[in-house]
Amino acid sequence: MKLKPIRGTLTYENEDVDLISSFKQKGYRTTPALYVNGSKVPDHLASQARADQTLLSFLREVMLLTGTKLGCSEGGCGACTVTISKYDTEKKEIIHYSANACLMPVLATDGCHVTTVEGVGSVKGGNLHPIQKAMVDMHGSQCGFCTPGIIVAMYSLFANNPSQKYIEEHLDGNLCRCTGYRPIWDAAKSLCQDDDDGITRGPCGVACRECPEREVCDMECNVEDKKSAAEEKKDDSVCCSSSSDKMKDFQESYLKDPKAWLDQPNSMFPEELKTPLSSPLMVVDRSFHAAGTWFKPTTLQDLLLILNQFKGECKIVIGNTEVGIETKFKHSVFPRLVSPSTSITSIFSIESGENSLRIGSCTPLSTIQHYCSEIMDGSSDYSRIAKPIHDMLRWFASTQIRNVACLGGNLATASPISDMNPMLASMGATLIIASCDENGVISRRNVKVSEFFLSYRTVDLQPHEFIEGIEIPKPDEVFEYIVPFKQARRREDDISIVTSGMRLKLAPNGTSYEITDCSIAFGGLAPKTIMANETQSYLIGKSLALETFVEARKVLLKEIRLPSDVPGGQAQYRMTLAGSFLQTMFYKVTDLLGEDLMTIAEDNVLSSQFSNLPSPPSVNEDEKSAAETFVEQEKPSISGEQKFPPPKSYNGLESKKYDIFNEKKSVTKKIDGKDVVGQPATHASGALHCTGEAVYTDDIPLPPNSLHATLITAAICNAEFLSIDTKLALETPGVHAIYTHEDIERLGGNNIWGAIQHDEYIFLPVGATISTVGQVVGVCVADSLEASEAGARATKIEYGDVKETPIVSIEDAINANSFFEFSRHVLEKSSPLLTSEEDELVEVEGSFRCGGQEHFYLETNSTLAVPSDGGRDLTVYCSTQAVTKTQKYCASVTNMPASRVVVRMKRMGGGFGGKETRTVFSSCAAAVAAKISSRPVRLTLSRATDMALTGGRHAFLAKYKASAIVKSDKSVKLNAFDVQLFSNGGSAFDLSGPVMDRALFHVDGPYYWPTFRAEGVPCKTVQPPHTAYRGFGGPQGLATCEHVMDHLANACGISGYELRRQNLYSDGDVTPFGQILGEEYTGKWNIPKMFQKLMEEVKYDERVKEVAEFNSRHKYKKRGLSFLPTKFGIAFTAKFMNQGGALVHLYTDGTVLVSHGGTEMGQGLSTKVCQIAAQAFSIPLEDVYVNDTSSDKVANTQPTAASMSTDMYGMATLDACQQILERLKPIREALPEDATLQQIAEKAFFERVDLSAHGYFALDNSRCGFDWTIEKPESFPDDAPQNSWKGHPFNYFTQGCAFSEVEINVLTGDHKTIRSDVLVDVGRTINPALDIGQIEGAFIQGMGWSTMEEVVYGDDDHTWIRPRGRVFTTGPGTYKIPAFNDVPESFNVSLMENVDNPFAVHSSKAIGEPPFFLGASVFYAIKDAVKNARESNGVDNTYFEMRMPATSERIRMACVDDIVQDTMENPEDAIFFQPLSSV
Ligand SMILES: Cc1cc2nc3c(=O)[nH]c(=O)nc-3n(C[C@H](O)[C@H](O)[C@H](O)COP(=O)(O)OP(=O)(O)OC[C@H]3O[C@@H](n4cnc5c(N)ncnc54)[C@H](O)[C@@H]3O)c2cc1C
Ligand code: FES
Ligand code: FES
DSSP: OOOOBOTTSSBBOOGGGGGHHHHHHTTOBSSOOOEETTEEOOHHHHTTOOTTOBHHHIIIIISOOOSSOOSOSSSSSOTTEEEEEEEETTTTEEEEEEEETTTSBGGGGTTOEEEOHHHHOBTTTTBOOHHHHHHHHTTOOSSOSSHHHHHHHHHHHHHHOOOHHHHHHHOOSOOOSSSOSHHHHHHHHHTOTTOOOSOOBOTTSOBGGGOTTTTTOOOHHHHHHHHHHHHHHHOOOEEEETTOHHHHHHHHHHHSSHHHHHTHHHHHSOGGGGSOOOSOEEEEOOBTTOOOEEEEOSSHHHHHHHHHHTTTSOEEOSSOTTHHHHHHHSOOOOSEEEOOOTTOGGGSOEEEOSSEEEEETTSBHHHHHHHHHHHTTTTSTTHHHHHHHHHHHHTSSOHHHHTTOBHHHHHHHTOTTOSHHHHHHHTTOEEEEEEEOTTOOEEEEEEEHHHHEEETTEESOOTTOEEEEEEEEOOOSSSEEEEEEEEESSSSSOOEEEEEEEEEEEEEETTEEEEEEEEEEEESSSSSOEEOHHHHHHHTTSBSOHHHHHHHHHHHHHHHOOOTTOTTSOHHHHHHHHHHHHHHHHHHHHHHHHHHHHHHHHOHHHHHHOOSOOOOOOOOGGGGGGGOOTTTSOOOOOBOEEEEOOOOOOOOHHHHHOGGGSGGGOSSOOGGGOOSTTSOOOOTTHHHHHHTOSOOGGGSOOOTTOEEEEEEEOSOSSSBEEEEEOHHHHHSTTEEEEEEHHHHHHHTOOOEEOSSSOOEESSOOTTSBOOSTTOEEEEEEESSHHHHHHHHHHOEEEEOOOOSOOOOSHHHHHHHTOBOGGGOEEEEEOOOOOOOTTOEEEEEEEEEEEOOBOOOOSSOOEEEEEEETTTTEEEEEEOOSOHHHHHHHHHHHTTOOGGGEEEEEOOOSOOTTTTSSTTHHHHHHHHHHHHHHTSOEEEEOOHHHHHHHSOOBOOEEEEEEEEEEEOTTSOEEEEEEEEEEEEEEESSOTTHHHHHHHHHHHTTTTBOOSEEEEEEEEEEOSSOOOOOOTTTTHHHHHHHHHHHHHHHHHHHTSOHHHHHHHTBOOTTOBOTTSOBOBHHHHBOOOHHHHHHHHHHHTTHHHHHHHHHHHHHHOSSEEEEEEEEEEEEEESOSSGGGSEEEEEEEEOTTSOEEEEESOOOSSSOHHHHHHHHHHHHHTOOGGGEEEOOEETTTSOSOOOSOTTOHIIIIIHHHHHHHHHHHHHHHHHHHHSOTTOOHHHHHHHHHHTTOOOEEEEEEEOOGGGSOBOTTOOOOTTSOTTSOTTGGGBOOOSEEEEEEEEEEEEEETTTOOEEEEEEEEEEEOBSOSOHHHHHHHHHHHHHHHHHHHHTOOOOBSSTTOTTSOSTTOBOOOSTTTSOOOOGGGSOSEEEEEEOSSOOOTTSGGGBOOOSSGGGGGGGHHHHHHHHHHHHHHHHTTOOSOOOOOOBSOOHHHHHHHTOOHHHHHTSSSGGGGGGOOOOOOO
8 A cells, every 4th residue: 555645735545544434334443542641532632643653742742741751762761651551351450551652652552541740640730649759859850851751650660569679670661861860769669668667677676776685685787786876976967868767757658558649540540441442443544644554453353354455564563662663763654553452362361281381472571571470489380481581571671661562573573682582492482373364264373483583584474474372382390491691781671782592401311411402592693583503412412511511612602603893793792692601501500400409309209200310510619600690680779878967058159259148247037047058958840840740842832833843964974965855855745844054045144153163064055075974954844743854854965975984983083183183282290200219110001992972861952943023033942051052053043133032941851061062053953944934943853863963972092101109118109191182073173172171181180190291182083073071071081090090000019099099189289280289279188088088988998808708709700899089170161151140030029030041951050049049038948939041031151061050150149149138238127127038028129129130250260261372471480380370270179089899790791880989079068969969960970981881883893884974872772871770789979078168159069070980980890890800710910901881891801711712713812802992
């Protein structure tokens, strides 16, 4: 069937229209029965639902319920989570499960009830659900974009099983980029019915603190608890943790009567749905969307008849987790979708028969998982297969995906990295394939799973056939073993790199066991699921022994040999994994054999069948842990403690600047004697985040007549842009226009922009060279998003020949001399070498690479441009950190004065630097379209476009030489450091210069280098322009320094910890950029003190001993430790940027409105500003409000960046408050003592006193700015620090230390973080909860950057990605950020006490960026564990370059054993082998 537009209309031909009456006669309905949030969707809305439409699109666009968010469109982030409820007629109960609305077809919810976040609870209705309340109160949201999805995911889980273990197992389908998850865990656990209350109890069950024998009881638990009680007494810091009071409050209030809220999903369920719809459904779409037809047959025969009738032109859809991806990303069009009703019970159920377990092909994976969990305890004949299926499914995708996806879909898709297909193949499973003839006579055939896969994504299945079920043969009662294996980049919700199912049958044979049968299947080693036939043959008949498996591994490696340029890459790692899995199989089977022998001994029937059984092969004690893999281990219980000083406000910079804030002279009095500043107030928008009522740019209701826009981008680079052909695109129904550079020229606008250099086009002009894959050449606007996307796709771009090989990597750029040369800077200082004769000078030389990072803010770039007043005014609503930059360029590109362009920004769903400059070009595209069309235009980038076009953190390459002096007492002093830094800047300059500068300012680390030279230059490549990212180059500089510290420590024969401790800067030391560390210059230097404090708190020396002891007992698991100090300079290094404004209005009701130049991206800036204003006026926090940031309220703002916003806007707000308070002083004095602010304001108003003020703050001239070009003036004193004539880049330093402990699996490269402790000096905190939130979030982001987040480009290392220069990692499927399960199992954060900062507001310190690098402590702990593994594998102590990120591949390959060596052409290469990377 062809779906063709009918000319001149907005409809398509759909010949199924002619079939409607015949299907109606068969009882088919034509309007779906949809129910949302307790009510039936009216038919006029339900009839708008299309076959290709996702539930998310229906909810947001038709129902206007915008609480459910679009984060990725591919089921990978959970922002779109909804609860689906339906009635199970067999069990006679309502079942509830979560699903991804971005994949679920709206028509698949026919007959179901959908609950969105709006249905859970609302601020408007004044009825927050306990989950929402817990999330607000426990600071579980920052930017809030992920929050509705997380709330609904929890709501679904609690509806099923409110136990802690269950929640921990299943909260795996949501991502949060801001919080670091710990507070979300706390919120969830606070509501669990079986939560550990944090009270220490002895084995006797009595709470130690309440025990009458407390004083005399010498049980270890009581002794430890007494110690910690004594410490708590000493320490007056506030402690909130999993055992905090708040959590207990929750438990008390909600656990007492949980029924009331736990039953909400049932009580909301519409009564009429308890009688399930029995009639089938057919929905025929004729709209310009060309969605085709949806069939929902209710009998197997009907289903097969439809397949027979429309052979080849119809697609079965069950969970839509594959079909949905094909539709969205491969743009496949399916004219007919067939989604069988659950009333066909045979395909949705599981039955255990006499000889086989039969699983209906459409049974949701979570149902299978649940079924298996109930029988895997040994109670069923199928327990032996239930356990491996269950274990594999736990790590298969996410709960949301498993709730809808099925085995039939996994099998029919035939992905080469499918997880279940190898499992089923190894178990000897058979498929039952059904079809029928025209008369509906059903026939069936059986196919072995191992023979089902023919070639890449091709299976033995005809278009009219349907997989009805899967039969798995019953395993033997003993001596048959099935084991699942999986290794991915991330444990949770990640597609495997290699996956395997292995089955082995044994029989006793003399003194050993013989392998009598075996099947080994792999995914990830070939274009299809494969059986390792030769290895199987080799093993059969051999005895169970390690040597057998070592030999079998050699056979296997020959059988699966991969070429080094294999598509997908990671050739050596994939082969290593296969070999490691096989070796693990030996240990696992030996372990299980031991269990079988015990079972036989205890079971009379079995023991009568077997006699004189031999013992299992003996396994060395230290090798036993090889049998333990994460696949079957319990998910950890994440907990942590957060400590901060008691809440109080402190005088800081404001008291120096304004007399009025010097407490003694204050005009107003504190409310209830309490400070508002210093309190852990919750995020001002927290409740709105949790109910989905917080409005983000894409949620703003569209004004009538609005258009949707999609960018048109180039598919290659380094070629001339010859022409653009828009004919086909303009013929696409719904498309309104396409705008290109010519339209900007016609407007008289300026097509050029740039963050610093003006080196970018808004729309690339014809004739210009395409500088990056994805460069924007125009924008398509249409009546719907789908139409604008179709129009953009239909636009043809003609390219010239690719001129020369695109420069993609830093190495490419160095070879071609492709640098932003004007931005090359050198920082140099020297000191005389102070050595004595006994000293030894140790020198090292090497290189270090760290990869880039994608911002992965949950909300992609979004702009709504609304023209008004005949096009003379333009309002741009935009998710940006840079309101003024957006205003400036939207004005210049549309040829409008800036005064007529207003940019408004309410909140962002995360920014992290990614929305500092890279939002501009898409906002300009929307502005141009709005200006020309005179219609409002919305442009929201898809996740893939956002990730492909907007750049990220700069990858760095460092080349260094360094030296240290080993003294006669074996102490070591750093001597000299000479480093060249190269960053991958991408195709335009953007902020690459300042980013490199900050790297240069941080590459010294917190260590004193007497002699120092650092040179840095950004490289020009064809990657998209890279940009600001939390830390802004600082982390790359710091990482280089720490790498060098490890290298030197290794060379000097000292531990890395000791080298660091002995070489920390001291008070009075001077940095290479000429700043003196110390109280009067940059604030107190606290790191040495903090280093000592944290070291004592974590009992570092004990940990070292314990880890060494653990490592000596384990060959295949190794632990590692790291201790990392950091200093981070605060101020924009460009002097002019250190300024900010605020506008404060006091109203006569005593409430205050603050507008400031900063933007709220989740960091809590507005909350802190409210606290500062509330404190200034002595009013409750609720009486102060910050609305949006708007260029017509506070003009000429700086981007919200450099962690500086509270410093600037807090002070600017205080400046405005001070002006108003000064004016109020005489009024205040004339009123009674107890006059309220309302009374004062009212009186002032009548006395004609201005109650508004504009505040302004500029950082002191002498405390910011560094000019690289200034040569040393002749008059400059000789004793002044070197380089200090160039300026003073930082106002002060935020300082911190972190300790981390990890465990790696030497055989697979998997790792887990056992513990991280962080201590940060944030000065006197304005809001400890927000500061801790920033620390935790930054830490996890830094951990992600350094351990798992890998950006991959088509370059020399990845020749399978084409065209060269294209970024491959464009969604959560390919790019992994840390998930819920990646958080350190024990994650503790403390704020340093008694630390003042006279250089910032209320003595606070900036916090957004500084803790980011502390997350890399996990990387260094991994490196330590790898070092231990290398040592135990006999690799000599040669220093190795562990590149960032420490992916599972890097970890495994660096462990270097014979398995790794066997995968190399030259085994000696293994010691220095480096996995490929895009740097
Ligand atoms: C975020 C995400 C994570 C994922 N993670 C994993 C993972 O960890 N491991 C893994 O292996 N896969 C993973 N997948 C892939 C996918 O979830 C599975 O392949 C799933 O089993 C597909 O089932 P489905 O019901 O959604 O299939 P659908 O998308 O509904 O259908 C897929 C294909 O199967 C056909 N089909 C379905 N049922 C039948 C039938 N009974 N007879 C004949 N043809 C049929 C359909 O016509 C279609 O061609 C992931 C997918 C996503 C989106
Ligand atoms: S938007 Fe649906 S999972 Fe990301
Ligand atoms: S709060 Fe989770 S992504 Fe921002």
